[in-house]
Amino acid sequence: MADMTKKQYDLVVLGATGYTGQFIAEEVARIAKENEGLTYAFAGRNKDKLDKTVEMAKTRTGLDLQNVGIIVADVNDEGSLLNMAKQAKVVINCVGPYRFYGEKIVSACIKGAANHVDISGEPEYLEKVQLRYSKEAQDNGVHVVGSCGFDSIPADLGTLYLQDIFPGDVNSVEAVVSLDDTSVGSASINYTTLECAVLGLIHNKDLKKLRQELYTTPLPKPAYKPEPRGKLFYSNEAERWCLPNLASDRSVVVRSQRLHYELEKRRPAQINVYFGTSSLGTAIGGIFFGIFFYFMTSFVFTRNLLLKYPELFTFGLFTRKGPKRSDLSGLKFCVTLTGKGWDKKLEDPDEQYTQPPNITKVVQVKGPDPGYNSTAIFATQSAMTILKEKDKLPGKGGVYTPAAAFLKTDLCSNLEKNGISFTIKK
Numbered sequence: 162m163a164d165m166t167k168k169q170y171d172l173v174v175l176g177a178t179g180y181t182g183q184f185i186a187e188e189v190a191r192i193a194k195e196n197e198g199l200t201y202a203f204a205g206r207n208k209d210k211l212d213k214t215v216e217m218a219k220t221r222t223g224l225d226l227q228n229v230g231i232i233v234a235d236v237n238d239e240g241s242l243l244n245m246a247k248q249a250k251v252v253i254n255c256v257g258p259y260r261f262y263g264e265k266i267v268s269a270c271i272k273g274a275a276n277h278v279d280i281s282g283e284p285e286y287l288e289k290v291q292l293r294y295s296k297e298a299q300d301n302g303v304h305v306v307g308s309c310g311f312d313s314i315p316a317d318l319g320t321l322y323l324q325d326i327f328p329g330d331v332n333s334v335e336a337v338v339s340l341d342d343t344s345v346g347s348a349s350i351n352y353t354t355l356e357c358a359v360l361g362l363i364h365n366k367d368l369k370k371l372r373q374e375l376y377t378t379p380l381p382k383p384a385y386k387p388e389p390r391g392k393l394f395y396s397n398e399a400e401r402w403c404l405p406n407l408a409s410d411r412s413v414v415v416r417s418q419r420l421h422y423e424l425e426k427r428r429p430a431q432i433n434v435y436f437g438t439s440s441l442g443t444a445i446g447g448i449f450f451g452i453f454f455y456f457m458t459s460f461v462f463t464r465n466l467l468l469k470y471p472e473l474f475t476f477g478l479f480t481r482k483g484p485k486r487s488d489l490s491g492l493k494f495c496v497t498l499t500g501k502g503w504d505k506k507l508e509d510p511d512e513q514y515t516q517p518p519n520i521t522k523v524v525q526v527k528g529p530d531p532g533y534n535s536t537a538i539f540a541t542q543s544a545m546t547i548l549k550e551k552d553k554l555p556g557k558g559g560v561y562t563p564a565a566a567f568l569k570t571d572l573c574s575n576l577e578k579n580g581i582s583f584t585i586k587k
Contacts, residue, residue, distance in 0.1 A: 168247075168248060168249060168250045168275075169200065169202075169230070169248045169249075170200045170201055170202045170230055170248050170249050170250065171199050171200050171201060171249075171250050171251065171548055172189055172193075172199070172200075172201040172202075172249070172250070172251050172252075172253060172541075172544055172545075172548070173201065173202045173203075173204050173230075173232060173245060173248065173249035173251070173252050173253070173275070174186045174189055174201070174202070174203050174204065174253045174255065175204040175205070175234060175245065175252055175253065175254050175255060175256055175266065176204075176205060176254065176255030176256035176257075177203035177204060177205055177211060177214045177255065178203075178205040178207060178210040178211060178213070178214050179205075179255055179256070179353075180351050180353075180483040180533075181255055181280065181310075181351065181353075181532070181533055181536060181537075182205075182214075182255035182256075183214055183217060183218070184533045184534060184536065184537040185253055185255055185280075185536070185537045185540050185541060186203050186214055186218050187217075187218045187221055187222050187537070188537035188538060188540075188541045189201050189253070189541055190218050190222050190224050190226055190229070191222055191224070192541055192545065194224055196545075200228075200230070201229060201230065202229060202230030202231060202232050202248070202249070203215065203229060203230070203231060203232070204231075204232040204233070204234045204245050204252075205233070205234065206233065206234065206235040206236070207233075208231060208233050211231050211233070212231070215229055215231070230248075232244075232245050232248065236256055236262040236265055236266065239265065239268075239269060242265060242266060242269035242273075243269045243272055243273050244273075245269070245273070245275075246269045246270045246272065246273025246274070246275040247273040247274070247275070248275075249270075249273075249275040250275065250276065250548055251275065251276045251277070251278065251544040251547050251548055252266070252270050252275045252276070252277050252278070253278055253279075253540050253541070253544050254266050254267075254270075254277060254278065254279040254280075255279070255280060255540075257280075257281065257283075257353045257356075257357060258283065258353060258356055258357045258360060259279065259281040259283050259286040259287075259357075260283055260285060260286045260357075260360055260364075263279065263281060263283075263286045263290065264286070264289070264290065264293070264294075266279075267290050267294055267305055268294070270303060270305070271294060271297050271298050271301050271303050271305070272301070274301055274302065274303060275303065276303055276304045276305070276306075276544075276547045276548075276551070277303065277304075277305045277306070278305075278306045278307075278309040278540060278543045278544050278547065279306075279307050279308070279309060279310075279540075280308070280309055280310030280311075280312070280536055280539075280540050281307050281308055281310075281312070281357075281409075282308065282310070282312030282313070282354075282357060282408055282409040283357050283360075283361055283409065284361065284368055284409050284412040284413075285361065285364055285367060285368045285371060286307075287307040287308060287409070287412075287413070287416075287562075288368070288371055288372065288375055288412070288416070289371060290305065290307060290560055291375060291416070291560040291561075292371065292374060292375045294560055295559045295560045298558045298559050298560055299556055299557055299558040299559040300558070301558060302557050302558045303558045304547055304551065304554050304558050304559065304561065304566060305558075305559070305560045305561070306543060306547070306560075306561050306562070306563060306566045306567075307413075307560070307562065308409060308413045308562065308563060309539055309540045309543040309544075309563055310535075310536035310539050310540055311494070311531040311532060311535055311536045311539065312408060312409045312410060312413070313408075313409055313410045313413035313414065313562075313563070314539040314543070314563050314576075315338075315494070315496040315526040315528075315531075315581075316336050316338070316410035316411075316413065316414055316432075316434060316496060316498070317410070317413050317414050317417050317562060317563045317564040318526070318563060318564055318567070318572065318573055318576075318583075319336065319496055319498045319524055319526040319583065320334050320336070320414050320417070320418075320430065320432060320498060320500075320564065321417070321564040321568065321573075322524055322526075322573060322583045323498050323500045323522060323524040324427075324430060324500070326522065326524070326585060327500055327502055327520070327522055328504045328505070328520060329502055329503040329504045329505040329506045329520065330428050330502050330503050330505070330506050330507060330514075331428075331430040331500045331501070331502040332383060332385055332387075332430065332431065332501055332502040332503070332514075332518045333383075333385075333386075333387035333388075333430060333431040333432070333433075333500070333501050333502070333518075334414070334430050334431070334432045334433075334498055334499065334500050334501075335387065335388075335390075335396070335398075335432075335433050335435070335498070335499045335501075336406075336410065336414075336432065336433070336434045336435070336496055336497070336498045336499075337396050337398075337399035337401055337403055337434075337435050337436075337437040337496070337497045337498075337499075338406060338408075338410065338434065338435070338436055338437065338494070338496050339399065339401050339436065339437035339438060339439075339494070339495055339496075339497070340438075340492065340493065340494060340495065341493035341494060341495040341527055342439075342495070343493055344491065344492050344493040344494070344495075345491030345492070346488055346490075346491040346492060347488065347492075348484035348485070348488035348489050348492060348530065348532075349477060349478060349479060349480040349483070349484045349488075350478060350479050350480075350483075350484070350532060351479070351480070351483040351484070351532070352471055352479055352480060352481040352483075354479065354532070355467075355468070355471050355475065355479040356468060358408075359458050359464060359467065359468060362407075362455070362458050363458055363464070376419065378423065380418075380419060380422060380429050381422075381428075381429070381510060381511045381513065382513075383431060383513065384513040384514060384515070385514070385517050385518060386431070387431050387433055387501070388501075390403070390433070390435070392404065392405060392448065393444055393445070393448060396435070396437065396497070396499070398497060398499040398521075398523045398586070399437050399497035399499070400439070401437030401438055401439060401497075402437065402438050402439070402440070402441050402443075402444035403435040403436065403437050403444070404435060404436045404437075404438075404444055404447050404448060404451070405435060405436075406434040406435050406436045408434070410434040411432055411433065411434040413562050413563075414432045414434075414562075414564070415432060416562045416565070417562040417563070417564035417565045418430055418432070420555075420561065420562060420565035421564070421565060421568070422510060424555055424565070425568070426510055427510060428506075428507070428510040429510070430500070430502075437497070450476075454467075454475075457474060484532075484533075489529075489530040489532075489533060489534060490530075492529065492530035492531070493527065493528065493529055493530065494527065494528055494529075494530070494531040494535060495525055495526070495527050496525065496526045496527075497523060497524075497525050497586070498523065498524045498525070498526070499521065499522075499523050500521065500522045500523070500524070501518040501520070501521050502518050502520055502522075503516075503518055503519055503520060504519060504520045522585065523585070523586040524583065524584065524585055524586065525582075525583075525584050525586050526581065526582070526583055527581070527582045527584070528580055528581040528582065529580060535580075535581065538576065538579050538580060538581060539576070539581075542572060542575050542576055542579060543563065543567070543572065545575070546567055546570050546571070546572045546575065547566075550570045550571065553569045553570045554566050554567070554569075554570070555568070
């Protein structure tokens with residue numbers, strides 16, 4: 162195991178030349194300005210592109226970045242990844258799709274004794290890493306924390322925040338992901354997100370088999386199920402028309418609740434996640450787009466067309482170039498979490514209530530545009546939390562979700578200092 166005190170860099174941003182990686186690189190530079198003595202480097206496979214990342218970061222932040230390190234690391238070269246990991250205390254991994262590259266990087270980080278955070282929204286990758294690398298990470302004193310971006314910090318830490326402010330036990334949580342009422346404008350989504358969604362959908366059966374191997378301990382069976390919802394409904398708490406959300410949020414929160422039960426003997430809450438929109442017409446359009454998307458991914462020929470011409474077949478929603486920065490400036494997200502439960506706690510998490518839930522609380526998590534600026538804040542603050550509060554993380558190491566890893570840390574309050582709000586809705 163490497164001595165963390167001898168590491169050259171506190172933070173290394175791997176994939177800094179990518180679209181999202183550029184945002185994270187700039188956020189790390191800003192954080193370094195506020196934390197005297199913080200050392201950091203940008204890593205990627207092409208030095209010329211890394212130099213360009215530094216120049217772009219200089220221009221956008223107005224900071225002098227002469228001391229930023231440059232590390233050439235190729236995901237197809239295990240030696241270069243290990244060399245990078247040996248220099249870093251925490252690696253922020255921005256290289257997706259993670260199903261192709263993620264395991265190599267996690268493995269290198271564990272061998273090189275570098276803690277690891279990523280911004281993945283790919284359940285199969287996240288759960289496979291937990292299954293395969295938990296023991297090795299623990300033995301090497303390394304914490305590996307996935308989904309530290311918009312997928313799935315708001316839903317995961319929002320659920321934890323809701324449970325902490327609840328007067329008793331939370332039975333169920335209904336999370337609605339939407340744009341905030343004050344959000345202005347619209348923007349396209351980077352192509353890698355589309356690619357990950359397509360690959361996740363076509364490998365869904367593999368995920369089911371993986372979970373049978375990963376989850377061998379049954380959770381307590383709750384006596385009261387959440388309110389049944391249709392494919393389209395109106396949430397009074399979120400004030401939105403809601404559709405099913407097939408992204409990774411629910412799977413991440415479920416893993417957190419399971420880890421809290423196994424490690425802390427906390428009662429697990431049930432969770433459902435939805436997309437929300439203020440317009441009924443937009444919600445109906447979303448249903449038709451979902452049907453069209455499912456059709457396009459069901460056949461090799463149409464799937465290849467979708468991935469080759471994303472702008473055409475997603476009506477401009479996804480682009481290879483990513484959105485213009487000017488289009489992101491007015492966007493704001495809001496995740497509304499409605500918790501239903503009881504006004505008291507039962508000491509034994511396996512004991513079930515005999516009366517239905519009698520209390521409802523609503524929490525909202527808000528911040529700037531979800532895909533990029535907020536993701537940069539989430540990932541950077543997660544990495545800083547490991548750097549500063551590693552002794553508060555569970556065990557000596559292991560593979561965790563955000564809410565499980567950062568349960569006893571100051572991450573929520575640090576996020577609030579950096580533009581993310583956690584509030585109780587009256």
